[in-house]
Amino acid sequence: MSALEPTTPSAPQRARWAWRPYALTLPALLLLVTVIGYPLLTIVLRSLSEPQWGLQNYAWFFGAPVNLTVLQRTFTISAWVTVVCVLCAYPYAYLMTAVGPRVRLILVLCVLIPFWVSGVVRTLSWVILLQDSGVINSLLRSAGFDGVRLIRTQTGVVIGMAQVLLPFMILPLYSVMKGIDLRLVQAARSLGARPSRAFFTVYLPLSLPGVYAGAIIVFILALGFYITPALLGGPRSTMLSTLVQTQVLSLLQWGRGGAMGVVLLVATFVLLALAAPVMRSRHREAGRR
Amino acid sequence: MLKSRYGIGAVLALGVLTGAAFAQDKPVAGEVKEGSLKGKTLTFVSYGGIYQDGQVAALKEFVDKSGVKLLNDGPTEIAKLQAQVESGNVTWDVVDTDDLPPYVYCGKLFQKLDLTKLDVSKIPEGQVGECSVPAMNYGVVLMYNKEKYKDNPPKSWADFFDTQKFPGVRGVDGSGSPTGGLLEQAFKYAGGDPKAMTVADIDKAIDVVRKLGPDTIFWKTGAESQQLAESGEADMLMMWTGRAMTAVKNGAKYAPAWQDWLVVMDQMTIPVGVKDTDAAYALLNAYLGKNAQEILTEKTSYTPINSEAQPKVDASVSAFLTNTPERQKQGYKQNFKFWVPNFAVAQEKWAALMAGN
Numbered sequence: 263m264s265a266l267e268p269t270t271p272s273a274p275q276r277a278r279w280a281w282r283p284y285a286l287t288l289p290a291l292l293l294l295v296t297v298i299g300y301p302l303l304t305i306v307l308r309s310l311s312e313p314q315w316g317l318q319n320y321a322w323f324f325g326a327p328v329n330l331t332v333l334q335r336t337f338t339i340s341a342w343v344t345v346v347c348v349l350c351a352y353p354y355a356y357l358m359t360a361v362g363p364r365v366r367l368i369l370v371l372c373v374l375i376p377f378w379v380s381g382v383v384r385t386l387s388w389v390i391l392l393q394d395s396g397v398i399n400s401l402l403r404s405a406g407f408d409g410v411r412l413i414r415t416q417t418g419v420v421i422g423m424a425q426v427l428l429p430f431m432i433l434p435l436y437s438v439m440k441g442i443d444l445r446l447v448q449a450a451r452s453l454g455a456r457p458s459r460a461f462f463t464v465y466l467p468l469s470l471p472g473v474y475a476g477a478i479i480v481f482i483l484a485l486g487f488y489i490t491p492a493l494l495g496g497p498r499s500t501m502l503s504t505l506v507q508t509q510v511l512s513l514l515q516w517g518r519g520g521a522m523g524v525v526l527l528v529a530t531f532v533l534l535a536l537a538a539p540v541m542r543s544r545h546r547e548a549g550r551r
Numbered sequence: 552m553l554k555s556r557y558g559i560g561a562v563l564a565l566g567v568l569t570g571a572a573f574a575q576d577k578p579v580a581g582e583v584k585e586g587s588l589k590g591k592t593l594t595f596v597s598y599g600g601i602y603q604d605g606q607v608a609a610l611k612e613f614v615d616k617s618g619v620k621l622l623n624d625g626p627t628e629i630a631k632l633q634a635q636v637e638s639g640n641v642t643w644d645v646v647d648t649d650d651l652p653p654y655v656y657c658g659k660l661f662q663k664l665d666l667t668k669l670d671v672s673k674i675p676e677g678q679v680g681e682c683s684v685p686a687m688n689y690g691v692v693l694m695y696n697k698e699k700y701k702d703n704p705p706k707s708w709a710d711f712f713d714t715q716k717f718p719g720v721r722g723v724d725g726s727g728s729p730t731g732g733l734l735e736q737a738f739k740y741a742g743g744d745p746k747a748m749t750v751a752d753i754d755k756a757i758d759v760v761r762k763l764g765p766d767t768i769f770w771k772t773g774a775e776s777q778q779l780a781e782s783g784e785a786d787m788l789m790m791w792t793g794r795a796m797t798a799v800k801n802g803a804k805y806a807p808a809w810q811d812w813l814v815v816m817d818q819m820t821i822p823v824g825v826k827d828t829d830a831a832y833a834l835l836n837a838y839l840g841k842n843a844q845e846i847l848t849e850k851t852s853y854t855p856i857n858s859e860a861q862p863k864v865d866a867s868v869s870a871f872l873t874n875t876p877e878r879q880k881q882g883y884k885q886n887f888k889f890w891v892p893n894f895a896v897a898q899e900k901w902a903a904l905m906a907g908n
Contacts, residue, residue, distance in 0.1 A: 329908040335907075395782045414768060492771055496905035497725075508902045511630045512727050514893055 305520040314516030318522035329505065335527065336502045337533070339419060339491070340484035346424040347431040348473060355435035355472070359442075377429045385493045388422040389413065392494065414496030422494045425488055431476035432484060438472030474541045478534065485530060485539045500528055580670035580857065581612075581689040581840015583833055589618035591830050597623045597647035597686075598817075605850030606647070606686070606838075614838035619830065629660070632822055636660050641824040642829045648781065649728065653683035653881025654891040655816045658857035667831040670839060673857045675874070678816065678886075684835060687844075689871045691730055692791045695806040699786045707758035707810045710735035712759050713786055719786030722779050723760060728894075729901035731885035732813030733760075733789065748889055753897050757904050769905060780805050791815075793852050794869035811883040812873070816856070848872070 289487040309319050323329050358369045376384060391397045411416040442465065450460040488503040495501075502522060510519035522531040597603040602645070603625060614621045624643065629652050635641045646661075652662050659774045661682040673678050694704050699719055710717050713779045724730055735745035737759035738752055748756075760767075768785050770776040773794045779785045780798035788805070790798070792812075799805060819838060830856075837843060844855035848862035854903060863872045864872070873882065890897065 296859050304601055324756075326903075328903040331908055332906050371892055393782065394784050497769060498765070500906040505902065505906060507904070508727070508898070511628055513898050516630075540669055 266380070281340075305523050307520075308516050309520030309524050310516075312515075316516040319517045320525070322518060323521050323525055332500055332505055333504055333529070335416075335487055335499070336526070337529070339423070339499065339501060340481050340487075342416075342420045343427060343484045344424045344481045346420060347427055348477060350424065351428060351431035351435055351476065352469075352473070355432050355439050358436050359439045362420050371529060373429045379401050380407045381426055382489055382493075384426060385422055385490050388418075388425070388490075388494055391536050392421070412516070413494060414499070416495070416499045419491050419499045422490045423484055426490060426501075427483055430479045434470065434475040434479065435472040438475070439469050442468045470541075478537075482530060485526060558605060566880075574769070576833075578668060578670045579840075580659045580673055581837055581842055583613050583617045583837050583856070584619045587617055588833060591827060592620040592622060592640055592696050593644045593827075593830055593834055594622040594624055595645050595647075595834065596627050598627060599625045602851050602853070603647075605853075606846050608850050609843040609847040610834065610838060611844060611846075612743075613834060617833065617835075617837075628631055629656070632660055638871045639824060641826070643822055644825045644827070645834050646820050647686045648683075648818045648820055648823055650816050650818060651887075651890060651894055652733070653680055653820050654864045654887060655894050658823075660823055662823055662825075662828070664821070665832070668829070669836050673859055674839065675856065675858060678856065680818065683818035683820050684839060685856040686819045686838075687847060687851070688814070688816045688856055688873055689853050690878075691724065691732065691789055691813035691815055692792055692795055692871075694788045694790045694795050694798075694805045695808060696781060696783060696786045697804045697806050698783075703753045704806065704808065706808050708733070709740050710808075711789070712737060712740045712763070714762075714764060716740070720766045720784065722768040722769060722770055722774070722788035723763070723784035724789050724791075725905055726771055728774070729757075729897050730789075730815070731887075731890040731897070732814060732815070732883055734897065735881070735885060736811060742853050745886060748886065748894055749839050750896055753900055755891065761904055763849070777801075777803075778788075782862075792871045792873060794853075796852055796868060799870075807871075809878065809881045811890035812878070812881060814873070814882045814884045859860060 310316070311320070315487065339510060346414045352371075354369070358366050363371070389396075393399070394409060394413065395415070396412065398412065403409055412421070446464050446468070447460050451457070455463070486503055488507065491499055491501045492504060506519045506522045509515045568643050590620065591833055595606070599733045604624060607621070607623060608774065610621060613619070620634055627646055627648055629648070632641075632646060635643060638693060656662065657680070662875055663681055664679075666679070666685070669684065671684060674685060675688070678688075693705065693708060693711050696719070697704070700717070705711055711721065714721075724733070734753065734756040735748065738756040739745050741755050741759050743752055744753060767781060768781060770788075773791055776788060776790050777798045780788055780795070780803040783799055783804070795805070795807060797836060798816065819835055821828065821835070841857050841859045844857040844860040845862040847866060848855045848860065848868075852864065852868045858874075872878070
């Protein structure tokens with residue numbers, strides 16, 4: 263018997279303490295149930311019960327072409343934002359793992375400082391940059407180019423949203439990349455792999471869990487965006503949250519607003535369920551290698 | 552003889568006394584009894600910013616004299632008010648709203664007003680509703696870029712909708728609800744008669760706005776409309792007079808086309824189920840007073856709703872006040888009778904336009 267044995271609990275002991283981690287999650291669970299679970303339940307109930315019990319609010323949602331256009335647009339814009347975030351965040355997060363601690367600190371600050379500034383302020387500064395008489399267009403014009411329409415377009419909305427959401431992509435990516443043993447890449451290189459090959463067959467698959475985690479967070483947050491599309495977008499970049507706002511706050515149609523929320527939630531779940539097998543199989547493959 | 556004289560005197564005195572008592576019961580706009588609301592609290596809800604600051608300044612005399620504690624909340628959201636009324640816990644005592652809600656939700660969310668408790672004699676004609684008195688007047692006015700249109704400026708909403716004759720980017724109020732007056736002008740441009748508008752005509756009117764083209768800017772806030780004028784991003788803008796005034800003051804090279812400017816107002820209301828209705832009436836009555844309205848205009852540049860008010864404002868402000876005889880003649884009043892029952896339909900169709908459909 264080793265001296266360490268008494269510190270490892272026996273089976274019955276382990277069972278006795280098994281509830282402990284759950285107890286520690288109690289505050290979080292309580293918060294989730296009260297501030298998310300209960301309102302969510304109310305939303306679902308109201309979507310089915312107002313003005314009377316039935317599916318009228320859902321029938322209305324799928325009967326009005328504008329709702330479907332906007333729903334589809336919401337997913338398209340969110341997908342674009344996710345793509346832009348991945349492309350911008352990947353090299354950035356990689357750089358964070360490659361540099362010394364002091365530069366890394368600066369890089370982390372560069373991500374976090376805009377994160378601490380209110381989203382409204384950041385979006386308004388994008389208005390100044392993107393508007394027709396704004397900084398970007400003045401620069402373009404003074405360089406002899408034609409100005410481009412950025413504000414009140416989907417491009418403008420995607421740019422603004424990607425900037426707001428970038429930290430949510432960089433941070434999970436960094437935490438995964440930091441755990442990748444760079445000697446594996448060196449090993450690949452020493453066995454004769456070209457740098458690109460070493461990256462695509464060794465590094466990229468190992469970093470994919472970070473990409474997936476970040477992409478899911480960014481995509482889901484993007485679906486519910488309200489302020490940025492409202493300030494940077496025009497009618498053709500209206501997202502579902504704006505329609506919900508109109509129904510609830512201007513028309514007092516809480517049932518319809520609720521139905522829209524439920525549709526968005528369900529559509530998100532369906533999409534994630536479809537994406538999950540892809541992510542899982544890739545993940546396993548990467549693990550096997 | 553003597554007796555009868557005394558008798559007459561007594562009758563006269565009695566008459567004067569009852570007259571005085573009667574006069575005391577009949578409210579006078581702007582007046583409140585000293586210390587009458589001591590220990591009471593009223594919550595006043597409006598849209599914040601300089602507007603609500605100005606309203607609070609206008610109510611200062613009332614607060615000081617009555618001894619009431621005035622709390623401020625906002626911005627006004629009908630959905631929030633509905634939630635309060637439904638739950639039976641109404642904490643908003645006096646609410647400033649847009650022009651239509653008190654008509655749409657009269658008796659449901661807003662109390663029918665007892666006009667014996669208010670002095671509405673100085674309010675411009677036709678502005679007292681069953682559930683509301685006006686909070687102030689303003690206008691929606693067509694502003695155009697002087698440098699763009701030079702010698703051939705647009706003169707009316709018809710020119711605003713005519714992108715052939717007057718090319719250029721248009722800016723339209725996209726802050727939420729449709730502006731009834733604008734839709735009526737659009738319908739008129741499409742060849743219809745706004746006085747005989749039907750629900751189906753709302754589509755025709757909205758189509759006119761849609762045809763302004765993909766460049767059209769739907770501004771979300773008054774500040775944005777002002778910024779659009781100051782940066783020169785739009786060539787013709789539909790603007791609230793207060794914002795138009797500030798933009799011009801800040802150097803925007805824009806001028807108003809006053810013909811058929813759209814008359815709009817904010818409303819003062821008392822929600823259903825407030826705890827102390829009489830205190831709320833006292834606030835409303837004080838707000839309608841000459842002094843209060845002068846202060847409101849001096850602080851906010853909105854047009855006062857007491858016809859005796861003589862606010863001291865400079866030329867840039869008075870240029871955009873809407874209560875002069877000339878402006879009153881040019882103003883266009885929306886067809887309330889049509890919009891109140893069709894508010895939801897119009898809102899829905901307008902929302903579709905706002906969503907790019």
